[in-house]
Amino acid sequence: MFPSRFDLVVAQSVGEAVEAKADAGEGGRFLAGGQSLIPMMKMRVAFPETLIDINRIAGLDAIEQSNGHLQVGALVRHADVVASDATFGAIAAAAPWVADPLVRNRGTxxxxxxxxxxxGDWNSVLLATGADVLAQGPNGERSIPIVDFVDGAFTSTLGEDELVVGLRIPVPSGRSGGAYLKLERKVGDYATVAVASHLELDHSGAISAAGLALTSVNPINTKVADAEALLVGQQPSDELFAEAAELAAAAAEPRDDVRGTAAWKRQVVRTYTMRGLAAAAQQAEGS
Ligand SMILES: Cc1cc2nc3c(=O)[nH]c(=O)nc-3n(C[C@H](O)[C@H](O)[C@H](O)COP(=O)(O)OP(=O)(O)OC[C@H]3O[C@@H](n4cnc5c(N)ncnc54)[C@H](O)[C@@H]3O)c2cc1C
Structure with missing residues (x-):
């Protein structure tokens, strides 16, 4: 199908994009890689009156470490994350699992x-690693912790006129590791179930920080805060990870669908949590 008619604004700066969005009101939509929006427009699930293309804005395509954070600009494509030397842990592990090469070349x-x-894969990874979303609107820039940003299925707390200009992910200062285990029906598919894990260890080998989040098993990417709290202060062990996996399984409310039964998906959450945490601990111990 063809999309319904729309006007196109090609923004040359963040200020121009924000202003164009304010002018367009509810009918305006930012266009980044177009890998979700364009298919939705073609299916007539989305019918923006004005598209504000942000692809020509200079300075938003960097992915780099600075001031103890991994900074990711709004025009960093999934493929840039795959190719980057600046990533670590769960971010590096997840990047090659997002969609397929064509989508990764354009999607941001x-x-x-x-x-x-x-x-979507990234919000679980960001929930596990404790990222902030940087947003710019008519009243300036603000930083939104990812736990406060993800608000529901296809819903965030981003203001109507705000543009996400980047992400800021803390780089662990000590020993750390991460994993992203994703089950998909075929290469390039969305997750049937995925689990993001992140662990940091102190000088004694105990877990000093933990992150755990689930994809595709709830109406929202889910941070498993009680499992994270259980892990902190403990020495890594299979028994501890099995306990955390029970909490992760309890936090999952998957549905029966063509991809599998709810009971089976919950079992995948359990298994992937144990495996992901073990892989993260092993990576941290070797770092
Ligand atoms: C075949 C296929 C397979 C896919 N598989 C996966 C997968 O396995 N895992 C996965 O995570 N994703 C998957 N995707 C989605 C893909 O990752 C998209 O790239 C991503 O969801 C959206 O990024 P985009 O840059 O393409 O955004 P767009 O499609 O341009 O925009 C998506 C929405 O976000 C808004 N938006 C975009 N950028 C900004 C910004 N900077 N600030 C504010 N709002 C903004 C737009 O207005 C729009 O509402 C798949 C897509 C396709 C087509």
Whole structure:
């Protein structure tokens, strides 16, 4: 199908994009990689009156470490994350699992975060690693912790006129590791179930920080805060990870669908949590 008619504004700066969005009101939509929005327009699920293309804005395509954070600009494509030397842990592990090479070449990490698809991979990774979303609107820039940003299926707390200009992910100062285990029906598919894990260890080998989040098993990417609290202060062990996996399974409310039964998906959450935490601990111990 063809999309319905729309006007196109090609923004040359963040200020211009924000202003164009304010002018367009509810009928305006930012266009980044177009890998979610364009298919939705073609299916007539979305019918923006004005598209504000942000692809020509200079300075938004960097992915780099600075001031103890991994900074990811709004025009960093999934493929840039795959190729980057600046990533670590769960971020590096997840990047090659997002969609397929064609989508990864155009789709942006920030677009995915803003889209808030509960089957999207990045928001779980960001929930596990404790990222902030940087937003710019008519009243200036603000930083939104990812836990406060993800609000529901395809819903965020981003203001109507705000553009996500980047992400800021803390770089662990000590020993750390992460994993992203994703079950998909075929290469390039959305997750049937995925689990993001992140662990940091102190000098004694005990867990000093933990992150755990689930994809595709709830109407929202889900941070498993009680499992994270259980892990902190403990020495890594199979028994501890099995306990955390029970909490993760309890936090999952998957549905029966063509991809599998709810009971089976919950079992995958349990298994992937144990495996993911074990892989994260092993990576941290070797770092
Ligand atoms: C075949 C296929 C397979 C896919 N598989 C996966 C997968 O396995 N895992 C996965 O996570 N994703 C998957 N995706 C989605 C893909 O990752 C998209 O790239 C991503 O969801 C959106 O990024 P985008 O840059 O393309 O955003 P767009 O499509 O341009 O925009 C998506 C939405 O976000 C808004 N938006 C975009 N950028 C910003 C911004 N900077 N600030 C504010 N709002 C913004 C837009 O207005 C729009 O509402 C798949 C897509 C396709 C087509």
């Amino acid at each position: 990490m920030c677009g995915s975060v803003a889209h808030c698809d509960p089957e």
